[in-house]
Amino acid sequence: MRKRIVFTGGGSAGHVTVNLALMPHFLREGWKVAYIGSEAGIERELVTRIEGVRYFGIATGKWRRYFDWKNASDPLRVLKGVWQAHRLLRSIRPDVVFSKGGFVSVPVVLASRLHNVPVVLHESDLTPGLANRIAIPFARTVCTTFPDTLSHIPGGKGEHVGAVVREELKRGTRERGYALTGFVPGRPVLLVMGGSLGSQRINRAIRDNAKALLERFQIVHICGKGQVDAALHLPGYRQYEYVQEELADLLAIADLVVSRAGSNAIFEFLALRKPMLLIPLSQAASRGDQVQNARSFERQGFCEVLEEEGWSDSAFLAAVQRVADKRGEFARRMEQAELGDPLSRLLGVIKATAGR
Known part of the structure; x- marks a missing residue:
C-alpha cells in the first residue's frame, strides 16, 4: 500500500x-x-x-x-x-x-x-x-x-x-537573469527582498534612495503583494510584486542582497554565497526572531545588520556600501560554512x- x-x-x-x-x-x-x-x-x-x-x-x-x-x-x-x-x-x-x-x-x-x-x-x-x-x-x-x-x-x-534549501534555486542562470531584467553584465546587481508579504520600510528606503543606489548598482526590487509602485520607472531598476520560478535566475545575477532576516531566506542566500545586508523586523513588531537570526549570521561573518531603531537614509546607504566593499570577504566566510x-x-x- x-x-x-x-x-x-x-x-x-x-x-x-x-x-x-x-x-x-x-x-x-x-x-x-x-x-x-x-x-x-x-x-x-x-x-x-x-x-x-x-x-x-x-x-x-x-x-x-x-x-x-x-x-x-x-x-x-x-x-x-x-x-x-x-x-x-x-x-x-x-x-x-x-x-x-x-x-x-x-x-x-x-x-x-x-x-x-x-x-x-x-x-x-x-x-x-x-x-x-x-x-x-x-x-x-x-x-x-x-x-x-x-x-x-x-x-x-x-x-x-x-537548513533545507530548495534545489531549484541552485539551477538559476545568469543568462536568463539578464534576459529577464534587461540588465547588462559588468555592473553589480543589488537584489532587494522584503519577504512574501513585502516590507514597506525597505520598499520606502529603496525608492527614496534609488538615484543614489543606481549610481553604483542595477536594482532588482521584489516589493511584495500589492506594493509595486507603477509610477516609478528608472533605468537599471526593475520591480516585481512576487516571483517564483524566476527567483533562481534573479539570484544568479545578484552580487549582494538587502533582505529581512527570515530564516529560510537567509539560509538560501548563504547556500548561494550571496553577501547580505539584513534588516530584521524589530522586536516592537515581532517576537524578535529575525533579530536573533540576523545577529547569528553577523557573528559568523556572513552579513551586515541594520536594525530599524535609529534608522536613517545615510545609515542605510552606508551599510549597503559596506556590504559591497566587503562582499569578497563575506563570500569567503560563506564558502567555509559546513552546510x-x-x-x-x-x-x-x-x-x-x-x-x-
Missing part, C-alpha cells in the same frame, strides 16, 4: 518553502501527498501549482501582539479548524504529518493527536515561534535549523538537521517516523 503524508504550514512563504522542497521527493517515490492549509493564504497559491498534491483549506486563527477584536473570535476559528482537520485526517489516513509552523498548522497537529498520527515539526528560527511552542508537546520529533535551538526543545525530541545535506537528513527523519 502506498504511504501517505500530510504537509501543513502557512501564513507566509517562509512557512511553506521547506514543504515545497520536500514534496517533490515524496511524489517521485510514489507517496500520496496532501496539504492542509488556510482557506485563502499564500500557501494555497504556492501549493496548488504542484501536480499530484491535494490541497485542503481549513479555518484558522492567530494571536496578534496588539489589540484586535479578532483575538477574541479567532480561538473559535481554531476549534473549527481542529474539527475540519480531524475529518480530513480520518479520510486521508496519513502515516505521518509534517508541520512547518504558522497558525494554520496548530489545528492539524492537534487533530493528529486524536488519530494517533505521528507529527514531525520543523523550526527554522533560532527560538520556536508561538505556533510551534503550542505544537511541540504533540510532536514525535522537532527538527531544527540552528543547533542552538535544541536547548529550547523539551523532552529530548529535538534533532538538528540544518552538509539537510534535505536528506530531514527526509530520513520523516520516513523513519512514518515507518514506526
Whole structure:
C-alpha cells in the first residue's frame, strides 16, 4: 500500500518553502501527498501549482501582539479548524504529518493527536515561534535549523538537521537573469527582498534612495503583494510584486542582497554565497526572531545588520556600501560554512517516523 503524508504550514512563504522542497521527493517515490492549509493564504497559491498534491483549506486563527477584536473570535476559528482537520485526517489516513509552523498548522497537529498520527515539526528560527511552542508537546520529533535551538526543545525530541534549501534555486542562470531584467553584465546587481508579504520600510528606503543606489548598482526590487509602485520607472531598476520560478535566475545575477532576516531566506542566500545586508523586523513588531537570526549570521561573518531603531537614509546607504566593499570577504566566510545535506537528513527523519 502506498504511504501517505500530510504537509501543513502557512501564513507566509517562509512557512511553506521547506514543504515545497520536500514534496517533490515524496511524489517521485510514489507517496500520496496532501496539504492542509488556510482557506485563502499564500500557501494555497504556492501549493496548488504542484501536480499530484491535494490541497485542503481549513479555518484558522492567530494571536496578534496588539489589540484586535479578532483575538477574541479567532480561538473559535481554531476549534473549527481542529474539527475540519480531524475529518480530513480520518479520510486521508496519513502515516505521518509534517508541520512547518504558522497558525494554520496548530489545528492539524492537534487533530493528529486524536488519530494517533505521528507529527514531525520543523523550526527554522533560532527560538520556536508561538505556533510551534503550542505544537511541540504533540510532536514525535522537532527538527531544527540552528543547533542552538535544541536547548529550547523539551523532552529530548529535538534533532538538528540544518537548513533545507530548495534545489531549484541552485539551477538559476545568469543568462536568463539578464534576459529577464534587461540588465547588462559588468555592473553589480543589488537584489532587494522584503519577504512574501513585502516590507514597506525597505520598499520606502529603496525608492527614496534609488538615484543614489543606481549610481553604483542595477536594482532588482521584489516589493511584495500589492506594493509595486507603477509610477516609478528608472533605468537599471526593475520591480516585481512576487516571483517564483524566476527567483533562481534573479539570484544568479545578484552580487549582494538587502533582505529581512527570515530564516529560510537567509539560509538560501548563504547556500548561494550571496553577501547580505539584513534588516530584521524589530522586536516592537515581532517576537524578535529575525533579530536573533540576523545577529547569528553577523557573528559568523556572513552579513551586515541594520536594525530599524535609529534608522536613517545615510545609515542605510552606508551599510549597503559596506556590504559591497566587503562582499569578497563575506563570500569567503560563506564558502567555509559546513552546510552538509539537510534535505536528506530531514527526509530520513520523516520516513523513519512514518515507518514506526
